[in-house]
Amino acid sequence: MDLKRYYPVVVLILVVILIQILTSLFGITFYLTQLTMSAYYSLLTIGLCMLMGYAGQISLGQAGFFAIGGYTTAFLTTVNLIDKAEAPVLSLFKSLGIMVLREDLYGNKILHLSPWVAFLFAVIITIFIAFLIGVPVLKLKGHYLAMATLGFGIIVYRVVLGTRAFGEADGITRVPGFNLLPGIRVSGDFANRVENYYIAWVLVIIGAILLINLVNSRAGRALRYLHGSEEAASTMGVNVSRYKLNVFVLSAIYASVAGVFLTHFNAGIGPSEASVMKSVRYVAIVAAGGMANLWGTLIMAVTLNFLSLRGVFGTYDDAVFAVILIVIMLFAPRGLIRKGVISEIEFAFKKLKPGGIIKVKRES
Amino acid sequence: MNRPYIRTPVLLEVKNLNKSFGGVHAVNNVSFTLNSGIIKAIIGPNGAGKTTLFNIISGILKANSGRVSFKGEDITGLNPHEIAERGIVRTFQNIKLAGHMSVLDNVMIGRHSKTRAGFFAAALSLPWTIKEEARTKEVCMEIMEMFSLTDLANEEVSNLPFGKQRAVEFARALAADPELLLLDEPASGLNIYETEELAEVIERIKNKGITILLVEHDMSLVMDISDEILVLNFGKEVASGLPEKVQKNPEVINIYLGEG
Amino acid sequence: MSFEQVLQYIFSGITVGSIYAVVAIGFNIIYNSTGIINFAQGEFVMMGGIIAHSFTPTMPLFLAVVLAVVITTAVGSLIELVFIRSLKNPSVLRMIIITIGLSILIREIALHIWDEKIRALPFFTGSEVTSITIFGAHISPQVLWVLGITALIVVALQFFFYFTFTGQAMRACAANRKAASLCGINTRKMVNLSFCLSAAIGAVAGCTVSPLTQTHYAMGTPLAIKGFTVAILGGLGNSTAAVLAGLLLGLLESFSISLLPMAYKDVIAISILLLILFFRPGGLFQSRQIVALKSF
Numbered sequence: 001m002d003l004k005r006y007y008p009v010v011v012l013i014l015v016v017i018l019i020q021i022l023t024s025l026f027g028i029t030f031y032l033t034q035l036t037m038s039a040y041y042s043l044l045t046i047g048l049c050m051l052m053g054y055a056g057q058i059s060l061g062q063a064g065f066f067a068i069g070g071y072t073t074a075f076l077t078t079v080n081l082i083d084k085a086e087a088p089v090l091s092l093f094k095s096l097g098i099m100v101l102r103e104d105l106y107g108n109k110i111l112h113l114s115p116w117v118a119f120l121f122a123v124i125i126t127i128f129i130a131f132l133i134g135v136p137v138l139k140l141k142g143h144y145l146a147m148a149t150l151g152f153g154i155i156v157y158r159v160v161l162g163t164r165a166f167g168e169a170d171g172i173t174r175v176p177g178f179n180l181l182p183g184i185r186v187s188g189d190f191a192n193r194v195e196n197y198y199i200a201w202v203l204v205i206i207g208a209i210l211l212i213n214l215v216n217s218r219a220g221r222a223l224r225y226l227h228g229s230e231e232a233a234s235t236m237g238v239n240v241s242r243y244k245l246n247v248f249v250l251s252a253i254y255a256s257v258a259g260v261f262l263t264h265f266n267a268g269i270g271p272s273e274a275s276v277m278k279s280v281r282y283v284a285i286v287a288a289g290g291m292a293n294l295w296g297t298l299i300m301a302v303t304l305n306f307l308s309l310r311g312v313f314g315t316y317d318d319a320v321f322a323v324i325l326i327v328i329m330l331f332a333p334r335g336l337i338r339k340g341v342i343s344e345i346e347f348a349f350k351k352l353k354p355g356g357i358i359k360v361k362r363e364s
Numbered sequence: 365m366n367r368p369y370i371r372t373p374v375l376l377e378v379k380n381l382n383k384s385f386g387g388v389h390a391v392n393n394v395s396f397t398l399n400s401g402i403i404k405a406i407i408g409p410n411g412a413g414k415t416t417l418f419n420i421i422s423g424i425l426k427a428n429s430g431r432v433s434f435k436g437e438d439i440t441g442l443n444p445h446e447i448a449e450r451g452i453v454r455t456f457q458n459i460k461l462a463g464h465m466s467v468l469d470n471v472m473i474g475r476h477s478k479t480r481a482g483f484f485a486a487a488l489s490l491p492w493t494i495k496e497e498a499r500t501k502e503v504c505m506e507i508m509e510m511f512s513l514t515d516l517a518n519e520e521v522s523n524l525p526f527g528k529q530r531a532v533e534f535a536r537a538l539a540a541d542p543e544l545l546l547l548d549e550p551a552s553g554l555n556i557y558e559t560e561e562l563a564e565v566i567e568r569i570k571n572k573g574i575t576i577l578l579v580e581h582d583m584s585l586v587m588d589i590s591d592e593i594l595v596l597n598f599g600k601e602v603a604s605g606l607p608e609k610v611q612k613n614p615e616v617i618n619i620y621l622g623e624g
Numbered sequence: 625m626s627f628e629q630v631l632q633y634i635f636s637g638i639t640v641g642s643i644y645a646v647v648a649i650g651f652n653i654i655y656n657s658t659g660i661i662n663f664a665q666g667e668f669v670m671m672g673g674i675i676a677h678s679f680t681p682t683m684p685l686f687l688a689v690v691l692a693v694v695i696t697t698a699v700g701s702l703i704e705l706v707f708i709r710s711l712k713n714p715s716v717l718r719m720i721i722i723t724i725g726l727s728i729l730i731r732e733i734a735l736h737i738w739d740e741k742i743r744a745l746p747f748f749t750g751s752e753v754t755s756i757t758i759f760g761a762h763i764s765p766q767v768l769w770v771l772g773i774t775a776l777i778v779v780a781l782q783f784f785f786y787f788t789f790t791g792q793a794m795r796a797c798a799a800n801r802k803a804a805s806l807c808g809i810n811t812r813k814m815v816n817l818s819f820c821l822s823a824a825i826g827a828v829a830g831c832t833v834s835p836l837t838q839t840h841y842a843m844g845t846p847l848a849i850k851g852f853t854v855a856i857l858g859g860l861g862n863s864t865a866a867v868l869a870g871l872l873l874g875l876l877e878s879f880s881i882s883l884l885p886m887a888y889k890d891v892i893a894i895s896i897l898l899l900i901l902f903f904r905p906g907g908l909f910q911s912r913q914i915v916a917l918k919s920f
Contacts, residue, residue, distance in 0.1 A: 210487040210488070211487070213486060213487050213488065213489040214483065214486050214487045217481055217486030217487075217489070217493060217497065218476065218479050218480075218481040218486060218493070218496070218497065218500070219481060219482055219483050219486040219487075220486065221465075221469055221472060221473055221476075222473065222476055224462065224464075224465060224469070225462045225465065225469075225473045227462070227464075228461070228462025228463060228464055228465060229460045229461070229462060231424060231444075231456075231460055232456070232460035232461065232462070232473075233462075233473065234423075234424075234443065234444035234445050234448070235422055235423075235424070235444045235445075235447075235448055235453070235454055236445075236448055236453070236473050236474055236476050236477070236536065236540065237445045237448035237449050237476045237477025237540065238445055238473070238476050239443070239445045240445065246483050247483075250483065292464075
């Protein structure tokens with residue numbers, strides 16, 4: 001097997017560790033909070049990269065899956081079941097040890113499902129929904145696919161915004177931490193900052209390794225192939241609709257897992273996480289990263305999300321992402337992170353000038 | 365040209381196939397059988413329904429009525445990938461490759477139906493998938509050697525000249541180990557020397573025991589290599605049989621002279 | 625539900641429905657000439673209303689509206705010149721992403737110029753309390769304005785496309801761009817004109833509906849997706865059917881409020897979009913086979 005493909009992973013691991021050490025040395029560990037959040041958004045983005053970049057299926061509803069994961073876990077770990085504690089189902093759950101009894105800030109007793117169960121439930125529900133909408137949606141192409149996924153995203157947004165159980169405009173707050181293993185806890189407490197930074201990045205690294213494996217396998221080849229020509233892929237024995245569905249579900253799982261973890265880390269989730277703008281932002285990042293480019297996408301995802309979370313773009317946050325989309329698609333449709341990009345941008349600029357070279361460039 | 369002619373079992377049977385687009389009857393009640401191990405050519409002027417027939421056999425289009433059976437099994441209306449899995453592989457007149465992928469990748473996709481690593485196994489990179497992938501690569505490199513594509517293995521397909529792309533398509537089809545190979549105008553876009561080479565390649569494929577169904581415009585190529593010919597015009601069968609017989613059929617002569 | 629209430633719902637349904645229809649027609653005009661779905665279509669409507677509103681303190685309403693339409697048209701033209709023209713044979717994915725980017729950019733610029741306040745143009749005649757009674761239902765005269773102007777837009781477009789030379793040239797471009805250009809039609813100009821036209825009608829609609837439904841910097845996306853729903857319902861490219869489809873969606877939405885909470889209003893429209901896309905992508909009024917035929 002070609003081990004070269006894992007070199008970037010090693011670099012990534014070293015960079016992650018280096019950054020943590022540097023932030024401790026300079027006493028700027030508060031950066032780790034945003035880096036942790038960026039990591040979770042990056043997890044979603046590399047899943048989308050697989051779907052959009054490699055398999056060529058656009059999704060403008062990725063934030064919807066993020067929200068499904070986040071809201072499911074938030075709801076299940078905050079809804080208080082103490083009044084119904086004697087119900088047979090709950091007694092069964094209690095004896096299985098999948099219920100948690102805790103006290104909130106005011107000393108009220110709260111009984112709810114354990115985060116692990118909520119997590120599993122969130123993933124299952126995501127898979128279910130992704131299948132349900134994926135089957136018809138993925139028959140569509142181009143504008144239709146874009147609009148259908150956008151429509152799905154808006155539905156999720158409207159539902160979480162309009163449903164009382166999901167806190168309407170306020171979202172769900174006071175979501176407890178998630179004890180992954182004894183002593184390892186996903187939460188936003190200051191004490192757990194370094195630990196959470198590593199949890200998030202381990203998750204991203206696992207996610208990335210799985211995708212690298214996938215891209216370079218028989219299944220990944222089929223995915224890339226159907227991007228080029230669905231007809232050719234199918235006559236070579238690729239079950240095109242199933243492959244598209246699988247990668248759609250896979251990217252939904254990435255989004256949902258990111259949603260679950262970030263919700264526990266932030267101790268809550270609000271409807272803005274489901275907004276169309278979020279979905280567009282993820283698409284912008286994949287585009288800027290070079291579409292079928294896992295590492296480009298990852299670099300872009302971390303950089304842009306980090307800058308955005310630090311508030312560098314100020315009130316121009318959304319505008320920045322819109323400009324990125326437009327500029328990349330106009331001048332560098334194959335993304336920024338790759339070889340020969342500078343000369344290509346120069347070329348594109350020359351083309352714009354009157355009397356410049358008018359040569360049709362090959363579309364990828 | 366006379367060839368020793370032995371009756372072999374029927375591999376493909378097409379019976380009363382019909383397909384119309386709006387008012388146009390593209391394939392009109394076509395029936396024929398294809399015996400295994402031979403080369404059969406389907407000829408006819410533009411719009412005779414040849415490519416439509418191919419598209420139906422390979423599952424890209426659904427027939428309005430009629431039956432296609434392969435080795436006795438009814439395969440009418442199956443999806444393209446199911447048909448490919450049964451051992452029917454095709455090439456396209458206007459070459460359909462993934463231009464953004466390497467020559468090797470394009471050939472390796474041909475082995476898709478012969479291999480089995482799925483999403484889950486692949487993502488976890490289970491040991492057997494690695495072995496399978498290595499084996500696939502080996503087989504494909506061998507096939508590429510036959511088409512002198514070895515040096516171009518890592519080249520992006522869209523950078524290759526047309527003739528080479530056609531070779532990649534052939535290599536891809538062979539990688540699938542087909543029992544029946546459908547060639548849709550393999551000589552279109554090739555120059556005279558490349559066409560000669562093509563004739564050799566087709567003969568070599570036949571010698572491997574692969575049955576070939578061929579749609580072609582180049583008459584000299586067809587007469588050169590085919591064991592049997594089916595002539596279509598406006599979706600209907602006009603004549604069929606041995607090349608020398610078909611060649612003398614007055615109706616066929618009329619169609620071709622009339623067209624020219 | 626009383627008869628008057630039903631009437632009330634019907635009128636409110638056809639009011640929003642006709643705006644959806646205008647947005648859908650805007651989609652169609654650009655789609656027919658370029659094959660692009662312009663995701664920024666809803667922003668034209670927003671711009672019409674919001675620009676006119678900022679002119680109203682300084683000039684008569686009529687003039688403000690005209691000026692808003694002119695400015696929006698110029699923006700439409702500019703978008704084509706700057707962003708669309710330089711691309712040769714772009715992939716659909718690229719086009720989608722560019723127009724989405726434009727839609728958000730326009731929205732964000734509007735946010736920075738005008739802030740996030742909800743504003744409304746004054747009523748064209750009378751005020752918010754003026755009403756006329758039709759079969760016992762109280763209707764704002766603005767509803768009649770909306771319906772009248774929508775009808776005018778549709779009729780004027782039909783006239784333009786079928787009886788003027790430029791309109792016919794645009795139809796020729798839609799049918800076959802290469803052939804049209806061989807006949808000496810300046811196809812680039814026609815593409816630009818299609819952006820101008822759809823920006824203009826969007827802006828007109830944005831002004832007429834503003835007194836009733838208000839104008840807000842972020843109103844574009846929901847309008848675009850509903851306009852698209854309507855365009856698909858009617859069959860992409862078919863503007864006459866889009867009018868019918870628009871009224872249909874408007875009515876459905878209007879009556880849905882009596883059954884479901886207001887917050888789910890968009891969910892209804894979008895669910896319809898998804899159902900149509902899944903089951904009848906060619907639209908309600910035509911068979912799948914003639915989907916390929918384009919007509920304004």
